[in-house]
Amino acid sequence: MLILQNVCYTHTNRDILFSNVNITLNKHEKIALIGNNGVGKSTLLKILAGLLQPAEGLFKTDSVPYYVPQLLGQYNDMTIAEALGIHKKLNAYNEILSGNVTEKNMAVLDDDWSIEERYTEAFAQWGLKGVNPMQKMNSLSGGQKTKVFLAGILIHNPEMVLLDEPSNHLDTEGRKILYDFIKTTNTSLIIVSHDRTLLNLLTTVCELTPKGINVYGGNYDFYAEQKKIEAEALENDLKSREKALRKAKEVEKETIERQQKLDSRGKKKQEKAGLPTISMNTLKNSAEKSTAKIKGVHAEKVASLTKDLQDLRSGLSGTDKMKVNLDSSDLHKGKVLVKAQDINISYDSEPLWKNPLSFDVISGERIAIKGANGSGKTSLIKIITGELEPVGNIKRADFRTVYVNQEYSLLKDDLSVYQQAQEFNTGGLQEHDIKMRLNRFLFSAEYWDKPCSVLSGGEKMRLLLCALTIGNQAPDVIILDEPTNNLDILNLEILTQAINQYQGTLIVVSHDEYFLKEINVNRKVILK
Structure with a gap:
């Protein structure tokens, strides 16, 4: 069991991040921890993991939780075994097998004779066959690093597990393994995530706010329905008070x-x-x-x-406060924008795709590009936009494209929020009009002089959406590359609302099936 009572956490400058937080995690319970970016979800997980101390309040646990952080770069210089904390046991085990049976090696191994068998089984379960525990972590992709730490659950067999955005870097197959684990495990879980498919597998949703935790006794869909009821009640109360x-x-x-x-x-x-x-x-x-x-x-x-x-x-909520109004593309629906026949590209004299690709992109379509990590999704986007020329036949019409990558590189880090908005002002809007648009996208006056470099992923996404409404003409094609990574629930709702108002052509690279369903994707291109 794990108990938090009236926990408060303050920054070093004494500003309160959150207070009055109460959580109880019982045996076999599976809890989702959600909340807006910056509210302190990762900080709260670190408190639960014993890595941070609260400013006040009670924290009790009868076992040490196993913690999988969101960011894993700090482990880059370690071997996989070191990152998982099993290197000493593995070394002692191998020493003993080679005949070096010393008291020290026996004490380090501590009768854990199944350590090699467990890590081999765990690596296989998480799709890490062929990965050596003596490899450096920096030799792995982001998805593989996450899988290594998820494999550690089977290796260490803890009673409680804390996961911070575990599906962020996982491809479709990796997510399926994660979902199966969550459904079948008896381990107690607290998971920070914005992945709605994952959140629907959990039995309780805890919404963290600066003033405490709101508990909803159901999965994400139940939570969303309750929030809708609360929003309707709030709207009625607002109308009554306004009257x-x-x-x-x-x-x-x-x-x-x-x-x-x-x-x-x-x-x-x-x-x-x-x-x-x-x-x-x-x-x-x-x-x-x-x-x-x-x-x-x-x-x-x-x-x-x-x-x-x-x-x-x-x-x-932000979605109730702001109104998104993306213009429509001038292109008529049904126009062929890209026609590709038996195309491929090569890296190191090897073709990227086993079978050449043939496809069309038709104006007004909503297309998802799917495939495992390394299957060439980004390369296909570059072919569609004309940055890469493949072998084979390809024809492209003239169309305006906005490509939103995971780093939001369309935004310039050295510009302020207001200056960045002005960069898109091709229609000659006045200063007060620009600032009204920024306000509409939840950028109040305190944000206008902030450099774009300090914005969170969700804030950058909102600024880019704002910029698209400021531009004189909407793009004919919007391409989104893993748009749901690192967005909180609020910003996911804002993005979904904006995309559903857009009437042009949409191409999305995403492993998030929930998001793809919400934005009405009608065709998928699967890369193998």
Whole structure:
């Protein structure tokens, strides 16, 4: 069992990252930990793994969790065995087998005679056949590094496992192995992920916010339905408060106008009655105090309703706050943009694809390019855009393309957010119009002077979407290369909303089946 009670974590500058976090992980339980980028999900996992200490609160566990971090570059200079913490045992095991049976080797091995068998079985299970534990980690791809640490679960057989974005670098086959493991394991799990297919395999969703954790007793689809109900209730509450605020302002105006008329009539009567100046001043002061009191009462009510409204609006999700409006392509649907017949390319005199490719790209289509890591997905994109010329027959029409790679390299790191938006301003929008667009994409004034280099992946994606709405003409083709990697749930929803409004041609490289279904992909090109 693992228990967190009222845990708070602060940055070194004493700013609070999150507080009042409560989690209980029971035996065999499988929990999803989600939340917006920057809210502290990875930090919380490190606390659970014992790598960070909370500023306050209680943390108890009856066993040491096995932790798979999101970023694995820190292990590059280690061997695989060192990264997994099994190098000493493996060395002792091999020494003993070679006849060097010393007390030291026996103590290090600690009767773990199945260590070699377990790592061999684990590597095979995760598609790492042929990978030697003495290899350096930097010789592996990102997906292989993740698989190495996932294989460590079978090697170490822990009671609890903490996984930080485990499917990020995995291809379709790797994800299938991961999903099967999650479905069949009895190990207790806490998983940080934005992979909705994976999240639907877990039994509880915990949403981390700066003020604590909201627990939903179901999988991701259950969570999404509950959030929809909450959003509808919030929207109804907003409408009700907006109506109440309008009514309060009307009543305030009518009451003050009525009081002013009464004061004016009273003054005329007093003047006709010929009251002394001192009496007139006393009555005037009394009327002014009465009017001021009425104004104060109504102003207080209006201010209270206004604050309630602001508090409610702050609870809106990003997708409710922003409106995406991507223009449509000028190309008519059905136009042949690319026609390829028996094409291939070679690297080191070897053809990339076992069988040459033949395909068409038709205007208005939504195409997914799929294949294992190293199958040539990026090369195919370069062929479609004209950056690579293959062997074989290929014809391309004239069309405008925006290629969004995983690094968002269309954005310039040295420009500020506002300057970057201006780079796309081919329609001559005024400064205030640009800033209104930025606000619409959740970039408030505090962001405008920030360099693009400090933006998160989700923020870069939103800035690029904003830039596309600023441009005078939408592209005919948008190409997205693994667009869901490193995006949180909020930014995934924003991206999905934007793509579903776009009426041009879409080409997507992705292993995320949930995302492909949501954006209505109607054809797949599978590379082997």
